Amino acid sequence: MTATVDMGAKYLSVDQEITFYNQTGDILTSIVLNDWNNAFSDRNSPLGKRFSDEFYTKFHMAQPHERGGTINLYIEDQDKNVFTWERTTKNPDYIKVLLNRVLLPGQKLKLHLTYISKIPSEKFTKYGYFEGRYGMHLKNWFLTPARYENHQFIKYSNENLDDSANGISDFEIGLKIPNQNAITTDLVVDDLIQTEKGTTVKLSGKNRTDFDLIIEKESSYRSYKIGDLEIMSNIGSSRFEDSLKTTIINRVADFANTQIGRYPYDKIIISQEDYEKNPFYGLNQLPKFMRPFHSDFIFEIKFLKTYLNNFLKNSLTLDSRKDNWIYDGIQVFTMMNYIDKYHPESKMMGSASKSFLLKGFKMAQTDFNEQYSYYYMLMARKNLDQSLNAPKNSLIKYNVQIANKYKAGLSLKYLDDYLGNDLVSSGIQQFYKLNNESQTERGDFESILKTKASKDIDWFFKYIIDSREPIDYKFGDFSKTKDSLTFIVKNKGVPLVPIPVYGIKDKQIIFKKWLETNEIDTTLTFDRKNVDKLVLNYNNEVPEFNLRNNWKSLNSFSLNRPLKLTFFEDLEDPHRSQLFYVPTLFYNKYDGFAPGISFYNYSFFDKPFMFTLNPMYSINTKSIIGSYALVVNRYLRERRLYNMRYSLNGSYYHYASDAAYFKLYPSLSLFFREPSYRDNRKQAIFVKYNIIFKQPSATVIDSTDNYSILNLKYSNIKTEVTSHVKFLTDVQFSGYFGKVSAEMEYRKLFNDNRYFNARVFLGTFLYNTNNTQNYNFGVSRVNDYLFDYAVYARSDTEGILSQQYFFAQGGFKSFVNPPQSNQWLATTNLSYSLLWNWVDAYADFGLVKNKAMHNTFIYDSGIRLNLVQDYFELFFPVYSSNGFEITQKNYNEKIRFIFVFNPKSLINLFTRKWF
Numbered sequence: 001m002t003a004t005v006d007m008g009a010k011y012l013s014v015d016q017e018i019t020f021y022n023q024t025g026d027i028l029t030s031i032v033l034n035d036w037n038n039a040f041s042d043r044n045s046p047l048g049k050r051f052s053d054e055f056y057t058k059f060h061m062a063q064p065h066e067r068g069g070t071i072n073l074y075i076e077d078q079d080k081n082v083f084t085w086e087r088t089t090k091n092p093d094y095i096k097v098l099l100n101r102v103l104l105p106g107q108k109l110k111l112h113l114t115y116i117s118k119i120p121s122e123k124f125t126k127y128g129y130f131e132g133r134y135g136m137h138l139k140n141w142f143l144t145p146a147r148y149e150n151h152q153f154i155k156y157s158n159e160n161l162d163d164s165a166n167g168i169s170d171f172e173i174g175l176k177i178p179n180q181n182a183i184t185t186d187l188v189v190d191d192l193i194q195t196e197k198g199t200t201v202k203l204s205g206k207n208r209t210d211f212d213l214i215i216e217k218e219s220s221y222r223s224y225k226i227g228d229l230e231i232m233s234n235i236g237s238s239r240f241e242d243s244l245k246t247t248i249i250n251r252v253a254d255f256a257n258t259q260i261g262r263y264p265y266d267k268i269i270i271s272q273e274d275y276e277k278n279p280f281y282g283l284n285q286l287p288k289f290m291r292p293f294h295s296d297f298i299f300e301i302k303f304l305k306t307y308l309n310n311f312l313k314n315s316l317t318l319d320s321r322k323d324n325w326i327y328d329g330i331q332v333f334t335m336m337n338y339i340d341k342y343h344p345e346s347k348m349m350g351s352a353s354k355s356f357l358l359k360g361f362k363m364a365q366t367d368f369n370e371q372y373s374y375y376y377m378l379m380a381r382k383n384l385d386q387s388l389n390a391p392k393n394s395l396i397k398y399n400v401q402i403a404n405k406y407k408a409g410l411s412l413k414y415l416d417d418y419l420g421n422d423l424v425s426s427g428i429q430q431f432y433k434l435n436n437e438s439q440t441e442r443g444d445f446e447s448i449l450k451t452k453a454s455k456d457i458d459w460f461f462k463y464i465i466d467s468r469e470p471i472d473y474k475f476g477d478f479s480k481t482k483d484s485l486t487f488i489v490k491n492k493g494v495p496l497v498p499i500p501v502y503g504i505k506d507k508q509i510i511f512k513k514w515l516e517t518n519e520i521d522t523t524l525t526f527d528r529k530n531v532d533k534l535v536l537n538y539n540n541e542v543p544e545f546n547l548r549n550n551w552k553s554l555n556s557f558s559l560n561r562p563l564k565l566t567f568f569e570d571l572e573d574p575h576r577s578q579l580f581y582v583p584t585l586f587y588n589k590y591d592g593f594a595p596g597i598s599f600y601n602y603s604f605f606d607k608p609f610m611f612t613l614n615p616m617y618s619i620n621t622k623s624i625i626g627s628y629a630l631v632v633n634r635y636l637r638e639r640r641l642y643n644m645r646y647s648l649n650g651s652y653y654h655y656a657s658d659a660a661y662f663k664l665y666p667s668l669s670l671f672f673r674e675p676s677y678r679d680n681r682k683q684a685i686f687v688k689y690n691i692i693f694k695q696p697s698a699t700v701i702d703s704t705d706n707y708s709i710l711n712l713k714y715s716n717i718k719t720e721v722t723s724h725v726k727f728l729t730d731v732q733f734s735g736y737f738g739k740v741s742a743e744m745e746y747r748k749l750f751n752d753n754r755y756f757n758a759r760v761f762l763g764t765f766l767y768n769t770n771n772t773q774n775y776n777f778g779v780s781r782v783n784d785y786l787f788d789y790a791v792y793a794r795s796d797t798e799g800i801l802s803q804q805y806f807f808a809q810g811g812f813k814s815f816v817n818p819p820q821s822n823q824w825l826a827t828t829n830l831s832y833s834l835l836w837n838w839v840d841a842y843a844d845f846g847l848v849k850n851k852a853m854h855n856t857f858i859y860d861s862g863i864r865l866n867l868v869q870d871y872f873e874l875f876f877p878v879y880s881s882n883g884f885e886i887t888q889k890n891y892n893e894k895i896r897f898i899f900v901f902n903p904k905s906l907i908n909l910f911t912r913k914w915f
Helices: 036-041 046-053 242-259 272-277 295-315 324-342 350-354 368-381 397-419 423-437 442-452 458-465 903-911
Strands: 002-006 011-021 028-034 069-076 084-086 094-103 108-118 135-138 169-177 182-185 188-194 199-208 213-216 222-226 229-233 267-270 473-480 484-491 499-505 508-515 523-527 533-536 551-553 563-567 577-588 592-600 609-618 623-635 641-656 659-672 681-694 707-719 723-733 737-749 755-768 824-835 839-849 856-868 872-880 896-899
Touching: 036 046, 036 069, 036 108, 094 108, 182 188, 182 199, 182 267, 222 242, 229 242, 242 295, 242 324, 242 423, 267 272, 267 295, 272 295, 295 324, 295 423, 324 368, 324 397, 324 423, 368 397, 397 423, 397 458, 423 442, 442 458, 473 533, 473 551, 484 533, 508 523, 577 609, 577 641, 824 856
Parallel strands: 002 169, 229 267, 563 577
Antiparallel strands: 002 011, 011 108, 028 094, 069 108, 084 094, 135 213, 169 199, 182 213, 188 199, 222 229, 473 484, 484 523, 499 508, 499 533, 533 551, 577 592, 592 609, 609 623, 623 641, 641 659, 659 681, 681 707, 707 723, 723 737, 737 755, 755 824, 824 839, 839 856, 856 872, 872 896
């Protein structure tokens, strides 16, 4: 093809000829061409949908000139006959070309295409035109035949996963650029002419599925010659000697060549964009002043990870969406072997592990390669892990970039340790060699490993690759004599896989024995050899779900795992029973600031049983306050109901300056998910029995009520960038009243980047024999008699803290009359963004019905500053049932605010795109 680049307009004019050689053995009536650049043309494309699912806002907020696309596509044959082609709205990133005649096996067909390729901004996927500087990093910018497999073309959409299924092709490209530019590419440069008027370059490549092309005013890449291979890289690093950088690059390239095989092309590009797209998630991402690693080690890890990723992506011809675990497994397995060889003493926290303050933490003493297991286990414990053989586009973001990638490498490491003799390493080399000779698939890799293994390894593919069932072993019946140990290893899960058993003496390994699958759940007898502990999976070779039940102490008065008290958070230590403690700070008007300390038994991972005890000292009341929680988690692996949580919670705080309340509530929570883990719909059922004791107050009316309320809730919420739908129901019963309410909310992002939000609340009493206002529906203030909300001044009606707002019940922002309802309430809350998405106009309308009174129509309107949605917002009333509020006195007392004083709640803003 010939491509003329317009750097100012950010597009390429393409004149392209495709010679399609039918090597399929099938008669073809159509050809599929991948057009992944066109995925950027529409917010509703699969690419846009994935961005929306992951709460990535930049694509949907982008200006039209920042998006890409394929324009004016025209296709004809060598005789100028026009081809009809089809592109669906659902899949705008590939087209189906209808042939004018059938294409028989062994025949060739020439397609002549002309089109304009509009290049998107690099801020979406790291590839495209550079924001703020002159240049482009081009990926997937031209049309190319799709991979053909199992009698059909593979039709994959661009979902920002770098897993295009292009057919293997030979390329000849002529590139014309109006001005002098530096060209960096991994194709062969056959000719390069630069004049003041422009740059012309001819490129070629054989047997490739894709290539890199970078256009810059001045090249940011440096070339390194490693034997016959030229490596071009611009990966950033802090300053250290160039000779050391060259040594690192040489070492990585030689290691990959030895461990995997020879790279099939003459050049490879390792770019900063490639690294940022798939970084090494760990402490090296901390700000420079906090990094516990030397600059050369950080560069080495960045280069190693990116080099292996590009090496495998460019040279393996697997279906990288369907068989992605092979790419990930070989990459991480090779990285682990590299660290074992060149940095065997390195720790997860680098030099910080030597710090006196940190040396007692498990995180500081964890080996560098051990961290992969923790990153994977985070998802397994949340019951959000996915099987390794799941298609790449079905994985949630954390599993794509971290959990599945690391589990794949750990799994190959596990198999290699079990088989011994580096059989997995030699299997990878044999598979890589076969791949260079022909198109390969998972079955080829599996066949090679099974042929090399001297033992049956069907379990590896059945349970490790194709299943997400957790592996969990523990010791069963046990007895000992002076000379022998007799025990049973029990399988608590479904997978039946080999596991090693260790004999430990004074923290030293005395023996290690792999237990085969036929030795599980059977009685085993070992020589004692003076060991004082038996441990399953001591070095965590097996990706096991729970390592805490793998210990058996042989000493009569010794705990299997001794207790360890740890300040602040730490990794879970399978060698210890851990109790964590951390300072806390609470605030409300009556307790004032209340410093305290929280004791809990869980780390970053969920546990079957978790508890928290948080005593605090109230500075205002000079008394002890606080809360506690006991939680039993039951995860169901293969059901829509995936988590059952049994809880017992209690809290004691002040609700007035002279009175406190104690709340006790046992509860059952049922959490449901969709069959597709990527679906953001969350459903839950909550059953809670609230028991509340209130001390009498001299300043609060009806303050002496002690009551019990059964509360049933159902929530169905689906949230993403482009839309938000929520449905809630709430039913409450007590001796005084029965009430039911429903809440429906809808938010939509329009093409002009403005939001519209609508909420409807309906609530009615089924019966109400109480004569107080304690249990009424609140119109503009939440009537929080269940003490569910973090209200700063719940008994105040004046002062700035009384202006705190919660978007619940009536949802009004102005203090209108009547303020409550003891019969029924119906309200509508509307808002529309005026400036981008942080300044809104709002309006509320409602009908309030109280006993012995007529229906009352109420309304309000105003401006909302949506600074951090649901966490920090300000409401400025303008006009309401009270009149024109801006002109009324004491307007500052009418302004409402939302402010969440809870760091754990804010974390949800950052984790929701991953989980």
